[in-house]
Amino acid sequence: MQNHEDSIKDLTGYLKKSAEADSGKSAERLRKLVGQEKEPTLPSLFTPIRVGAFNLAHGIVLAPLTRMRSEMPGNVPGPAMVKYYEQRATPGGLLIAEATFVSRQGNGGFGSPGIENDEQAAGWRKVVKAVHAKGATMVLQLWHVGRVSHTSLQRNGEIPVAPSAIDAGLGVLLEGKPGPATPPRALETDEIAGVVEQYRAAARRAKDAGFDGIELHAANGYLIDQFLQDGSNKRIDRYGGSIENRARFLFEVVDAVTKIFPSDRVGVRIGPSNTFNECMTAIRRPYFPTWPRASEIARSPTCT
Numbered sequence: 001m002q003n004h005e006d007s008i009k010d011l012t013g014y015l016k017k018s019a020e021a022d023s024g025k026s027a028e029r030l031r032k033l034v035g036q037e038k039e040p041t042l043p044s045l046f047t048p049i050r051v052g053a054f055n056l057a058h059g060i061v062l063a064p065l066t067r068m069r070s071e072m073p074g075n076v077p078g079p080a081m082v083k084y085y086e087q088r089a090t091p092g093g094l095l096i097a098e099a100t101f102v103s104r105q106g107n108g109g110f111g112s113p114g115i116e117n118d119e120q121a122a123g124w125r126k127v128v129k130a131v132h133a134k135g136a137t138m139v140l141q142l143w144h145v146g147r148v149s150h151t152s153l154q155r156n157g158e159i160p161v162a163p164s165a166i167d168a169g170l171g172v173l174l175e176g177k178p179g180p181a182t183p184p185r186a187l188e189t190d191e192i193a194g195v196v197e198q199y200r201a202a203a204r205r206a207k208d209a210g211f212d213g214i215e216l217h218a219a220n221g222y223l224i225d226q227f228l229q230d231g232s233n234k235r236i237d238r239y240g241g242s243i244e245n246r247a248r249f250l251f252e253v254v255d256a257v258t259k260i261f262p263s264d265r266v267g268v269r270i271g272p273s274n275t276f277n278e279c280m281t282a283i284r285r286p287y288f289p290t291w292p293r294a295s296e297i298a299r300s301p302t303c304t
């Protein structure tokens with residue numbers, strides 16, 4: 001089994017050879033793409049690779065893809081989901097399961113699965129069992145959509161929550177058709193610990209259901225991204241304003257879920273340049289220096 005250092009050396013060697021072969025053009029392009037001065041390291045697709053705690057036979061990973069195929073009512077993973085994931089599992093492969101709401105408050109689509117209660121966890125257990133039987137690793141993407149929701153998706157028709165009460169004119173996938181998101185209300189400061197707890201409890205259920213790890217959905221304009229980006233976060237408490245304050249919610253969630261899974265089984269999906277769901281940051285550059293801390297803490301297996 002290769003350790004991380006050896007993999008990096010191999011990959012650097014591989015990249016050097018590729019760079020020589022095309023006079024350095026690809027490496028230069030990659031360097032620009034990832035914005036780093038050092039040699040970027042990319043694995044060859046069919047080489048075994050260690051990612052976090054996982055020893056994978058190859059680098060073909062199933063990206064998290066919302067399919068909205070859970071059993072309704074109840075948002076419980078059923079036979080269609082068992083079949084879907086089993087079909088995509090390969091020996092030594094990694095699957096990142098679709099965005100899965102940590103609570104009804106975080107639900108952003110009719111038919112999206114949850115991991116909020118025992119019934120949903122039991123549904124997921126059958127999915128994971130089928131995937132493990134084929135020799136693959138599976139992590140669950142934990143999701144809270146914040147303002148990308150609708151009263152019809154919420155428990156008791158409640159108003160969706162967000163860092164700030166901004167109606168961004170978003171669309172949501174409702175029963176049978178898309179529809180407009182309900183304008184959100186701003187979370188009170190003392191409510192935020194409860195939302196962090198939703199993630200912790202979801203991570204606990206994911207572990208009990210047999211998942212090998214989790215990925216926090218901190219991209220694509222959902223709740224964590226809404227906190228991170230200043231277009232959606234106008235708070236004046238300790239969760240708003242400076243980059244450190246806007247990142248506080250993410251780090252509290254990371255701290256909470258790494259009490260359940262070790263950090264080499266926790267990924268964080270970020271999308272600093274993302275504008276999906278109207279999440280935007282006025283000045284993007286300073287948004288990046290915060291990330292080394294995220295990678296230190298979460299040592300992401302799946303950071304994209």
Ligand SMILES: Cc1cc2nc3c(=O)[nH]c(=O)nc-3n(C[C@H](O)[C@H](O)[C@H](O)COP(=O)(O)O)c2cc1C
Nearest residue numbers: 063064065066067097098099100141217219220269
């Ligand atoms: C139908 C669909 C559903 C998706 N659902 C999710 C999701 O649940 N979570 C997530 O992080 N990304 C989701 N994405 C984004 C994908 O994971 C991926 O980043 C995107 O398709 C771009 O991949 P590509 O660059 O390989 O085309 C979804 C994309 C599509 C097309």
